[in-house]
Amino acid sequence: MNNIVELIPESGAASLKRPCFRVYDCASTVDGKKLKAGVWHHRNKRDADGSLTPVDEWLCGPLHVEAVTRSESKKADYGRLLRFRNLDDCWLTWAMPGDLLAGHPADILRVLFGMGLKIAHRQRARVVEYIAEQSPQRRVTAATSTGWHGPELFITPIENIGTGDAIHQSETTADGDYDKAGTLAGWRESIAALLPGNPILQLAIGTALAGPLLAPLNVHAGGGFHLLWDSSNGKTTAVLCASSTWGHGAHFTLKWNATANGLEGIAALRNDGLLALDELGQADPRYVGDVVYSVADGIGKQRAGRSSAARRVRRWRVMLLSSGEVTLETKMAEAGKRTRAGQEVRLVTVSAGRTFGAWDSLHGHPSGASLSDALKRASSQHYGHAGPEFVRKLIASGDMDKLPTMLESIREHFPAATGQQARVAERFAIVALALELAVGVNLLPLGSGEGTRSMVELFKLWQAERGEGPSEDGQILKALADFIDRHGGSRFQSIEHGADEVRDRAGYWDGTPDGRLYLFTRSGLEEATKGFELARVVRALDSVGAIARRAQGKHQQKKRLPDGSTPWLYWVNPAPIWPGS
Structure with a gap:
């Protein structure tokens, strides 16, 4: 027929x-x-x-x-x-x-x-x-992902920004909570107008606008920031304001208690945009570290379809903005897990405690709480305009190919010594670039350079709180200090003749005029620093001069014990690894 x-x-x-x-x-x-x-x-x-x-x-x-x-x-x-x-x-x-x-x-x-x-x-x-x-x-043209499709077309589930005959194609009508209400002018008057003098709010809005810059900057993976402070100080309000650039503040913001699969799905719908998550304390401690890796790296799990053939892997690039009263380290510790440096640099913890809650300038409001209330109301009244307008202006400027050079210029304001710090510095610089571009197209009422100065200030605060050197070094040394503090008198046996034997021995101790040296067995050192490769542990000890003695070409030295044996042991001086040493 x-x-x-x-x-x-x-x-x-x-x-x-x-x-x-x-x-x-x-x-x-x-x-x-x-x-x-x-x-x-x-x-x-x-x-x-x-x-x-x-x-x-x-x-x-x-x-x-x-x-x-x-x-x-x-x-x-x-x-x-x-x-x-x-x-x-x-x-x-x-x-x-x-x-x-x-x-x-x-x-x-x-x-x-x-x-x-x-x-x-x-x-x-x-x-x-x-x-x-x-x-x-x-x-x-079927656009199976949101975000950029060429230099002149940006697609969200609800609209095309720019030029090109394409449409978002999906098995469902899920729109990723992109939405519009109120006006752009209303958003500028009620939210953007409060940016001057408020670095945390600038960080939030800049992060929301930075997503569309990732592809033109050839940044293949995202990452983001975690706003940390006590309850009810305004950090969640900052996240709601960031969300209002693309949708309803409360609806566009998700909770950390969403499933990993659910977050993958929403991240794919937010490609080249913002993923906002509130209340890290609600996350599942068993999987939160993996979620951070997955969201920041922009790749989902490989899954089989109905026919057992492999499905297409979801991919995305997003900027992540989180808030909570606990750190990623604390949350993972609930499940007995330790954070890796890769997780820490993908989700950078920023202290959101400022002069008045999360704010430094009240803009005429009597208190930080009053300012937060006004911003919350605004995020649910005027939303969904600023993000698309920023992309529209970006396309119209014709400067897309100049963005990498612009980033390099801003990057010079963020001095960073180590590779990990350099990655974090780049993310702060991308946010600073987004703010400066938005100021340049009259989207944000900030003075030229204020956004960059604010991001440099927050970056330096992060550096000061984190300390020098790679993040793993600090974790390893802290683990060793904690182990010696807990077990120094019970699981280390004196090397003197006639000393009492100890159960579950992790090593020996030797007295010196400057204090004890702890002679770890290999298994004892591995237990004390569980989760880290032994070679990585030795490098951390070396970095602070905590290896007291060693044979030439080795990190260990033999010691004749009362029973006549001469095992290879790691001679650790605890003084350089104690907190505050």
Whole structure:
């Protein structure tokens, strides 16, 4: 049966060539019969005497298959661009992935029902048949990810920013909580106007605007910041304000207690944008470290599809902004895990304790709480404009290819010695660049250079709180100091003749005029620094001069013990590793 759709937008239609599908946008008269708006299947039924009787079946409300969607390569991601009128007379579109046609009709109908298309229940399977048989001439690029699609087109689930015939295509109608309300002017007056003199708020807004810079800067992975301080000081408010650049402050902000799979899905929808998470204390301590790695590195887990074949791995680039009353280290410690330096530099802890809660300038408000309340209200009244406007101005500027040079210029303000510090410095510099660009296009009412100065201040505070050297060094030395503090008198045996033996011995101790030296066995040192490679532990001890004695070319030295044995031992002087030494 060759069912060809005819689009009949006006009342009164040409004669039919049955069988066929037809779409009527309003009530029409066909073969003398008045039909209501919608998709109709016109066919003939053969009677017992062999004669044909016309049959007209209403399938659903007006539904047009307007284009074939596919990837720019024309080799994948084929689908159909549907436009239909729902129960509230609103015209909606859905770029439907073509592979849904290979599954059960319910996969498609579930979405259409959810979006409000009225469908005849007995004809629901035929609605999918109608969609499958249409072959429109128009071709549209299917964007299976949000964010940049070329230098002149940025796509979110709710809009295209820039130029290009493309549309976001997804199996569901999930929009990543992108939304708009109020006005850009209202957002500038109620939120942006309070940026001067408030570094934490500048960090939040800058982080929200930095996401679209990652791709032009050729930064393949994201990362972000964790605002840390006591309850009710305004740090969550700063996160809500950041979210308001792309959507409703409270709705665009998620909680850390979301599942890892759920966060992967939302991160993919926020590609080249912002992922805002509140209340780190609610996260599952067993998996939070892995989530930080996954979100910052921009790659999801490999999963099998229904046929056991590997599904396409989700990928994204996002800037992460978090808040909470605990650090990532404290949260992971609840599950007996230790943070790695890679996690710490991916989610940089920034102290949000300032003069008035999270604020330094109250802008006429009587208290920090009053300022926070005003910002919270504003984040739910004027939202979803600043982020798209920033991207629009970025495209119009024609300066996309100059962004790496601009970043290098700003990066010079962030001195960093180690590789880990350099990575954090770059992230602060990207935020500073976003702020300076937004000021340059009159989106933010900051003085030229204030955003950079504020980010340099926060970076230096982070450096001071973290201390010098690689992060792992501090963790290793602290673990050793804690182990000696707990077990120095119970699990280390004196090297003197006649000394009492100890249970679960981790090593020996030798008295010197300057105090004890702890002679760790290999297993004892590994236990004390569980989670770190032994070579990495030795490097940390070396960095502070804590290895007291060693044989040439080795990190250990032999010691003759009372029983006549001469094991190789690690001679550790605890003085350089004690906190504050």
